Amino acid sequence: xxxxxxxxxxxxxxxxxxxxxxxxxxxxxxxxxxxxxxxxxxxxxxxxxxxxxxxxxxxxxxxxxxxxxxxxxxxxxxxxxxxxxxxxxxxxxxxxxxxxxxxxxxxxxxxxxxxxxxxxxxxxxxxxxxxxxxxxxxxxxxxxxxxxxxxxxxxxxxxxxxxxxxxxxxxxxxxxxxxxxxxxxxxxxxxxxxxxxxxxxxxxxxxxxxxxxxxxxxxxxxxxxxxxxxxxxxxxxxxxxxxxxxxxxxxxxxxxxxxxxxxxxxxxxxxxxxxxxxxxxxxxxxxxxxxxxxxxxxx
DNA sequence: TTTGCTGT
Numbered sequence: 184x185x186x187x188x189x190x191x192x193x194x195x196x197x198x199x200x201x202x203x204x205x206x207x208x209x210x211x212x213x214x215x216x217x218x219x220x221x222x223x224x225x226x227x228x229x230x231x232x233x234x235x236x237x238x239x240x241x242x243x244x245x246x247x248x249x250x251x252x253x254x255x256x257x258x259x260x261x262x263x264x265x266x267x268x269x270x271x272x273x274x275x276x277x278x279x280x281x282x283x284x285x286x287x288x289x290x291x292x293x294x295x296x297x298x299x300x301x302x303x304x305x306x307x308x309x310x311x312x313x314x315x316x317x318x319x320x321x322x323x324x325x326x327x328x329x330x331x332x333x334x335x336x337x338x339x340x341x342x343x344x345x346x347x348x349x350x351x352x353x354x355x356x357x358x359x360x361x362x363x364x365x366x367x368x369x370x371x372x373x374x375x376x377x378x379x380x381x382x383x384x385x386x387x388x389x390x391x392x393x394x395x396x397x398x399x400x401x402x403x404x405x406x407x408x409x410x411x412x413x414x415x416x417x418x419x420x421x422x423x424x425x426x427x428x429x430x431x432x433x434x435x436x437x438x439x440x441x442x443x444x445x446x447x448x449x450x451x452x453x454x455x456x457x458x459x460x461x462x463x464x465x466x467x468x469x470x471x472x473x474x475x476x477x478x479x480x481x482x
Numbered sequence: 483t484t485t486g487c488t489g490t
Contacts, residue, residue: 276484296484322485332484367484 216316222448229429229466253420253429256382256463262348263307265341267329269349271304273311275410277351279462280384281328285373292335299341301325304348313347317405326353326415328383351385352404352411356440365417365434365447367474372421376430380420385412386435386460412438415456418465431466433457 235468250268255261257279260271267283318325328349334340343349353362372379388412389397402411414437421430433459434450457466 304489316487329483330484353486359487363483363485 186346192193192261200348222451223432225451225453226430226432227454229431231406232429250282250284250380253466254464256282256461256465264340264343264346265337266334266343267349269328271307271348273307275412276311276317277405277410277412278328278348279461280382281349282380282382283314283329283333285333285369285379285381286377287373289334289336289340290332290370292337294338294341296331296341298338299331299345301345301347303324304346305472306439307348311407313350313409315347316466317407317409318352318407321398321404322351322355323354323411324355324358325350326358326362329381330369332419333370333381347412351415352409352438353415354438354440357438357460361441361445361447362415362436365450366442368447369417369419371428372419373426377422377424377426379422379453380415382416382418382420382465383464384416384461385410386414386416386457387414388460396427414438416461418454418457420466429466433465 184317253266255270258272259279260273262269262271267281269281270279271277272279301315301318303312304378315325325347328336328351329344331344334344341478346418353388369381390413391397392398392400401411403409404411414435418433418436419430419432421432422428423430431454433452433454433456434447435452436450454465
């Protein structure tokens, strides 16, 4: 039985993405704090000109200009909702990426998920649309990309996270434990950073099969063949309290049960790893490609 | 607490 670690590692290696990932996962220090510090030392910090203001409650209404200040990871089938902006992938019947902006204001309010139900996205053609029937009895959870609890500021905003275009088939144990903890971490970071931008999405990573060749293989569920991602990513854009810099943190988790005792820092990968694997480019508006990527991968 | 599921 292969561990999650070897499974992620071989998948990333298979995509030709090894260098940055190997260095992170090979780190085994005796003290967790030292390990955490070492893990974050890989995360880039980018100075930004001017002072960034904190988002106020009155500014929460989903306006693409505000949520997308760091740019679009890709441009196909972009949709704007109150709580997030997303790019839909009609071939897999799920999102390519979903971006949301978290702040203390967006996390507080009276919206209640008991009032929400998962629903088809009528803006997607029926040929390419996921339905609740696809998930029923599949063994997979309907895992939010933009999490419901991030948008208590408005019932409509929370309702919008229940479109199945904001959902991917997710291992139930992962969704309800370690992935949930990662979502809670994103919310907790709003206390230490001015604004927290979160970009979430699925990955379909190659792995080596018995003949020694690399294949991308994923299950599809239901009559509409909704793709089951092999992994999920989260890219965090953290605006520092002094408004002078932006920190980037990016995580990859396999779509399988993960022991909750494994620290979240173990799932940090370089942003380049996710960019190569996903076909997306993050923070195109601020990334200085050559110099920044050297800083990440050469460390 | 928040993440979901199934059955009535």
